[in-house]
Amino acid sequence: MEAEKVTPTDSPIQSFRVRSFKKKKIAGSVSLYTILIFYFIVISYPLFWMVINSFKTTEEIFSNSWALPTTWLVSNYVHAWNTGISEYFLNSTIVTLSTCLLTVFLSALGAYGLTRFQFAGKKLLLILCMGGMMLSPQVSLVPLYKLIQALGIHDTYLALILPYVAYRIPITVLLIRAAFLEIPKELEESAFLDGCSTWKVFTKIFLPMNLPILFTGVIITAYFTWNEFMFALIFIDSDSLKTIPAGLMQFRDALQTNWGVLLAGLMISAIPIITLFLFLQKYFVRGLASGSLKG
Amino acid sequence: MTLRKMAPYLYIAPCILLMGLFVYYPIVENFRFAFYEFSAFSPDKVFVGFENFLALFQDEVFYIAIKNNIWYAVISIICQVFGGLVLAAILEDPLTRLFSGFFRTTFFLPVIISITVIALLFSFVYNPDIGILNSFLRLLGLEEWTRAWLGESETAIFAVIAVSQWQSIGYIMMLFIVAIQSIPQELYEAADIDGANKFYKFLHITVPQVKEMLFVATLITLTGAFTVFNEPYILTSGGPGNASEVLGTLLYKSAFFRDEMGYASAIATIILILSLVAAMIQMKLFKTGKED
Numbered sequence: 001m002e003a004e005k006v007t008p009t010d011s012p013i014q015s016f017r018v019r020s021f022k023k024k025k026i027a028g029s030v031s032l033y034t035i036l037i038f039y040f041i042v043i044s045y046p047l048f049w050m051v052i053n054s055f056k057t058t059e060e061i062f063s064n065s066w067a068l069p070t071t072w073l074v075s076n077y078v079h080a081w082n083t084g085i086s087e088y089f090l091n092s093t094i095v096t097l098s099t100c101l102l103t104v105f106l107s108a109l110g111a112y113g114l115t116r117f118q119f120a121g122k123k124l125l126l127i128l129c130m131g132g133m134m135l136s137p138q139v140s141l142v143p144l145y146k147l148i149q150a151l152g153i154h155d156t157y158l159a160l161i162l163p164y165v166a167y168r169i170p171i172t173v174l175l176i177r178a179a180f181l182e183i184p185k186e187l188e189e190s191a192f193l194d195g196c197s198t199w200k201v202f203t204k205i206f207l208p209m210n211l212p213i214l215f216t217g218v219i220i221t222a223y224f225t226w227n228e229f230m231f232a233l234i235f236i237d238s239d240s241l242k243t244i245p246a247g248l249m250q251f252r253d254a255l256q257t258n259w260g261v262l263l264a265g266l267m268i269s270a271i272p273i274i275t276l277f278l279f280l281q282k283y284f285v286r287g288l289a290s291g292s293l294k295g
Numbered sequence: 296m297t298l299r300k301m302a303p304y305l306y307i308a309p310c311i312l313l314m315g316l317f318v319y320y321p322i323v324e325n326f327r328f329a330f331y332e333f334s335a336f337s338p339d340k341v342f343v344g345f346e347n348f349l350a351l352f353q354d355e356v357f358y359i360a361i362k363n364n365i366w367y368a369v370i371s372i373i374c375q376v377f378g379g380l381v382l383a384a385i386l387e388d389p390l391t392r393l394f395s396g397f398f399r400t401t402f403f404l405p406v407i408i409s410i411t412v413i414a415l416l417f418s419f420v421y422n423p424d425i426g427i428l429n430s431f432l433r434l435l436g437l438e439e440w441t442r443a444w445l446g447e448s449e450t451a452i453f454a455v456i457a458v459s460q461w462q463s464i465g466y467i468m469m470l471f472i473v474a475i476q477s478i479p480q481e482l483y484e485a486a487d488i489d490g491a492n493k494f495y496k497f498l499h500i501t502v503p504q505v506k507e508m509l510f511v512a513t514l515i516t517l518t519g520a521f522t523v524f525n526e527p528y529i530l531t532s533g534g535p536g537n538a539s540e541v542l543g544t545l546l547y548k549s550a551f552f553r554d555e556m557g558y559a560s561a562i563a564t565i566i567l568i569l570s571l572v573a574a575m576i577q578m579k580l581f582k583t584g585k586e587d
Contacts (some may be wrong), residue, residue, distance in 0.1 A: 029390045037386060039447065043401055049427055050416050070296045071385070106309045113306030125307050132318045134574070136522040137467065138543055139567045140321030142328055142550050142560045145335070166317035169310050198302050202298060220574065227409035229525045234551065245411040249529070252415060259419070264411045277407045292468050 054263035061259050074266035082256060085265050088247030089242060095157055095243055096225040099164045106165065107110040107172035108210075112202050114173070116188065117181040133170040137230065138164070148235055157237035160243065164225055172217045175287065179213040180206065212283075219280055220287035226273050244269045299328070325567075328560035335554055347561035357562075360540045363452045363527075364569075365539065367459070368520035374460040375467040377511050382464070382483040383471030384501050399472065410462065417458045421445050421530075445531050448538035455527050455539050461517070466514050474508035475501060510581045512544035517573040521566055540568050 053061050054070040054076060114126055137144070144163060178290045188201045196204070205215065232246035239250055248269060255262050277284055329347055333340040333582035351357050382402065386395040400458035405413060420427045421444040428439040444454040482500050491499075502509070524543030527533060533548065542562055 004578075010469070025390065032385050032388060032391050033394075034389065035382075036394075039382065040380045040398060040401055043405060043465075046416060046420055046427060046461075047404065049419075053419075053481060062425055065427075065552065066430065106313070109306045110310035113303040116304075117303035119300070119303045123302075123309065128314065128319075129307070129310055134518075135322060135567075136518060136570065138524060138546065139563045139570075140318070140325050141563060142556050143321035143324035144317065146324075146556075147317070149335075162313065163317045166313040169314055173310065183323050198306075202306075223407065227411075229409070229529075234547075245409050248409075248415060257566055263419075264417070266415055270412045272410045273407050273409070274404065277403075278378045278400070285473065 050263055050266060051179065054260060054267045056260045058257055058259045066187070073260060076260045077261065077268065079258075079261045080251075080265035080268060083265070084239070084247060084251050085244075088242055088244045088251070089268070091157070091241055091247070092226060094244040095160050095164070096222050098157070099168070099225045100218045100221045102161065102165045103168045103172050103178075103221045104214055105139050107169050107217065108176050108207065108214060108228050109202075110173050111180050112206055115177055116198070116201075129173045130170050132167065133174070141230070141234070144226040145234060154235060154257060155202055155237045155241060157241065160228075160231055163231055164221075164228065165233070168221050168224060170222065175217055175220075179210050183209065213286075216283045216287045219276070219283045222276070222283070223273065322567075324548050325560050325563050327436055328557055329564045330557070331560075332557045333501050335550075339517075343557065347557050348564075351556065356537045356540055356545060359537050360542045360545045363539060363541045364521050364523070364584060366452060367456055368517055369524055370453075370456050371516045371520045372513060373459065374508070375464050375516050378460075378511070379464050379467030379487045379512065380471050380502075380505070383475055384497055386468075387472060387475045399469070400490075403469055404465070405462045406466040406469075408462075410525045411529060411531075414458060415466070415528055417454075417461075418445065418530060421454055446535060448535050451535060451539040452527075452533050455530050459519075459523065459526050460529065462490070463516075467516065470508055471505060474505040476478055478504040506581070510577065514574060517577065518570050521570045521573065542569075 047207050049065070052067055052068055055066075056072070056076075057071040057073065060069065110129060114122065114129065148154045148163075153162070183206065187205060191201050191205060226243075227245060228243075229245040232243045233249070236242050236246065239247070242250060248265065251265050252262060255265075296476065326406070328340075330338040330342060330344060332343045332347070382540070385391060391398070392566055402418045423429060423441070423443040423446070426444075428444065432438070434441045442450060444450050478501065482504070483496060486496050486500060506530055522543060524547065527539050527541050527544050533544040542565065546559050546562040549555045549562060
């Protein structure tokens with residue numbers, strides 16, 4: 001607005017102002033970009049180092065860990081895959097898929113019950129559903145271990161899936177509930193007039209209408225499950241049932257100093273979730289915005 | 296009760312049942328367990344009153360762990376909350392708009408990668424012979440600074456804490472980016488007309504406007520600092536000696552190496568109390584901040 005009022009007669013002063021403003025702008029850009037590039041190196045260098053050294057022999061990592069590999073050993077990846085990573089990968093996939101589906105389905109059910117009905121004890125149930133968000137798993141590790149033994153599910157996939165689902169429900173209910181609250185009452189009322197049951201309204205209207213938010217729920221649950229370490233370490237004993245995070249510890253011990261293969265194993269473990277993130281960034285960020293991803 | 300009336304309870308029941316069994320019941324049990332002495336595979340428990348807690352308060356490793364958790368909290372608040380906010384503000388600055396997407400994605404990458412992968416990668420970064428860190432110091436001519444970062448008791452815990460920062464700054468940064476994006480643009484425009492500089496705008500517009508997120512971020516960081524387990528366990532297992540022990544690793548060792556389940560429950564109780572106290576102090580501080 002101010003600028004439009006300036007008449008051509010002011011131009012020397014104006015151009016001086018513009019010039020000094022531009023200088024300031026350049027100085028500002030330079031300092032901001034310096035910080036960004038510095039931090040970029042801090043983050044990307046170790047990752048880059050992992051990528052290039054995962055293609056080298058141990059001797060080459062020792063003699064020249066900074067340079068590109070003389071020959072790119074894809075065989076490291078094959079070796080890693082055959083030394084257990086394939087098994088861990090399968091286990092992680094099974095546990096992650098089951099956890100995601102169960103968590104999102106049960107949370108959607110819960111969110112539906114909490115948003116579309118009036119009933120006694122609604123507030124209490126809401127608090128119970130959300131309250132778990134503040135409790136960290138470390139605190140109940142011993143009783144949980146005992147419980148899993150008592151249920152006879154120790155050292156099975158269920159020993160991971162059930163606690164994972166229970167700990168991910170609060171954040172997922174929070175996420176889905178917010179979306180369900182937005183749906184106007186009239187929509188279901190007309191469905192009820194047509195003789196639909198609440199179950200039908202849930203499966204035919206609420207689930208299809210909220211696919212993006214359900215998908216966000218799947219993504220943040222997948223992220224958590226794929227990377228979870230402590231339960232995976234403690235509730236599974238058999239090497240053949242371990243998920244990637246716990247299996248990698250075994251993998252490291254088995255390989256001793258075969259570092260190129262170890263790094264290749266790390267790469268294989270990290271790639272699926274990074275790929276998922278790069279393609280679905282939008283859903284990750286939405287999940288983040290509605291609460292904490294890490295739990 | 297008709298089915299219609301039962302319906303909401305039926306919808307919510309699976310969530311409540313699962314959480315009741317795997318979240319709430321263990322928390323309550325943990326308080327009880329802390330007063331008993333027992334081992335993992337025997338059904339017998341002996342009531343010992345406060346003995347576990349008394350033993351804990353006389354255990355010098357417990358104080359090392361507490362001290363390390365406090366270091367964790369302090370450094371995490373500085374790096375993640377302050378550093379994350381600054382990075383977010385820079386990436387949301389109009390001057391960096393051209394490349395901000397690229398930087399944002401890169402800075403967030405460590406958050407996505409499993410902590411096991413990152414911790415094993417950093418055991419290479421810290422490797423005395425081939426590690427990036429020592430090589431870099433040699434390159435700068437700082438030969439005398441090189442050391443076995445994870446192997447020396449003075450540096451071990453800080454090397455571990457640094458890994459956590461490296462991984463988590465991007466996460467808190469992303470939370471702040473989301474918060475900054477919802478600040479009305481007019482506030483900045485008005486400040487521009489008054490000729491305010493960036494520093495002023497950061498302190499007087501950005502910071503007050505993201506106060507809610509500041510609270511959430513501090514809470515997440517503090518809780519994380521008192522419950523940390525993965526990084527110290529994978530990188531040092533609490534060593535050398537007990538130099539990098541934290542409450543989480545001490546709990547794990549008591550329960551699953553020494554089979555002192557009651558003692559471990561007592562440690563868990565302390566962790567719970569510490570994180571609740573941190574949360575309460577937080578709420579109080581931010582409440583009083585809101586009144587003025």
